[in-house]
Amino acid sequence: MTAAITPRRVLTYAAAALLLVWTVFPIYWLLSMSLMFKTELLSVPTHLAPLEPTISNYTRLFGGSAIGPGGTELPQVGQAPMIRRGLLNSLVIAVSVTAATMAVALPVAYALGRLAFRGRAAMLFAIILSRSYPPIAVVVPFFYLYSRTGLQGTLRGLVIIYLTLTIPMVVWVMTSFFSSLPRTVEAAARIDGNTRWQAFYRVILPMSWPGIAVAAAISFLVCWNEFAFSQILAAGSTAQTFPPALSTMFFQVSQPNEMAAASIIAIIPPAILAYLFQRRIRSLNLVDPL
Amino acid sequence: MIATSPTTQPTPPAVAQPRRWSTSRLGDGQFATLLTLPVIVVLGLVVAYPTLYSLWMSFQRIDLIFGTTEAVGFANYRQALTSPEVWHSVRVTLLYTALVTIFAVAIAVGGALLLNERFRGRGFLMALVILPWAVSLYATAVVWKYIYSPEWGLLNAVLQQRLGLSDGPILFLSERGAVPALAVAHAWQIAPLGMYFVLATLQVIPEDLYKAAKVDRLGAFGRFRHVVLPYIKTPLSIVMVLITVEAARVFDIIFFMTNGGPGDASTTLTWDIYRQSFVNRNLGYGAAVAWILVVLTTIITTVYFLLLFRNREKRPDKAAVGEAT
Structure with missing residues (x-):
């Protein structure tokens, strides 16, 4: 043709x-x-x-040694151990935050998406407000509170503050998803003998796995890509995630090639997730769930 | 809505046994309360409590070393609102936000109109354009720092060395160029989501409207003005407000690319808050400036919320979706 x-x-x-x-x-x-x-x-x-x-x-x-173009051995990357530790911390935090977020956010998203109740509009507004809250304004009180409770520089502390980012995001996305399911699902589930909770837990949740997978992927990405909280609350500690470790490398010594390699490593997981889910991201409305 | 009439109840197998409590006895409102309870507790602890705490902090002078606080009334706010630095950073924030929004909306609408056309490789391109969105903001900053670099930057390699448009390397992150250069980087990262959203809206425009426009002999611009624009007007304003909030919250890009400089040329409110709170360790004052930013983003968010709720039935993009479900 x-x-x-x-x-x-x-x-x-x-x-x-x-x-x-x-x-x-x-x-x-x-x-x-x-x-x-x-x-x-x-x-x-x-x-x-x-x-x-x-x-x-x-x-x-990753700790290997290499020969440079002139036949001499290239110097070790001083920040390499920190980078590796950061990768591990980022992974641990992203997975735990995502699991916790799902447990809390899915029920409320279901309520917002499918039930008519008083305070629904107020709840949605609160979710949007938490979503637009500037992270730098969030971290100021957290910094002070953490410095007094010993949560500074701990994985636990980072998991807690990351929830402020992921919960509103996942509630937003899943509200949209749940409300797009056919209206008759619950009625049918109830006729089959399920209670309201069972209709949600045994019928709605299993049929929602495509949406839940995208929401989980987004939550993972938000944590994996987060920089400011980790930089301010955990830079230099053992809980430091990958991005602040990278920033040390970026500012301390001029190693642009090693820096570029580390940045590519940071981009790979999100790029894979975005590729896998791009069709769903396009059909899922991230902007306007109502 | 979900039927709650007794006929949908399962018939209890043994009438003699006392009926166990079940969620089916709850009304919509009660069941919704049960489901929202966990999120209210968690968000109360991690959002509401720190928010109130930061409000309290903004009325204190906090000494981190000795761990003492002293109530100072409105002194922090007075200092912030009369500080030329704060007003400078408000201006930089507004300029930066406006530029990011203009760039990103232009890219999003242009890209969506293009991807709505039929051409070879369209599916591939559609899958590819999401890539910048997956790149985090800090990595975006690294990427663009290396694009702009006067020593090994791609832009200088092309503009100066290949095309000979400049004698020496162009300093993109100069005092005058920094804010627009940062805004381009941010727009690159944020535009794909808007592009997908506008594209989804374009795809629900009925084919008949285009045919009618053809009958009326409308040109490309006329089609955009009379067919496309009425459909994408509200979704587009929603995208714009979202991007505006994102831009006003910028931190990573400033941190990696300019550190607020040169001088204070790219010192946004967020950077000012960072510097005051965590470099100067002036947490009470930092909290006060943070509240100025929160007020700013809250106003924008309220506009966004009203846009979502207002005139729902009048929106052509929603009417089409509503019929389908």
């Missing part, structure tokens, strides 16, 4: 090319940097792609 070349088609493909470049190039550049030796990065004119690609920036982050 060949289509006629019309001005509109030319324009469409030009715009598509532009959108592609705009979306991909910044990340491409980071990837390209992460595959270069520093000597190549500093060459003028700048190479737009690595001539001799190397994975040494990645292997050295």
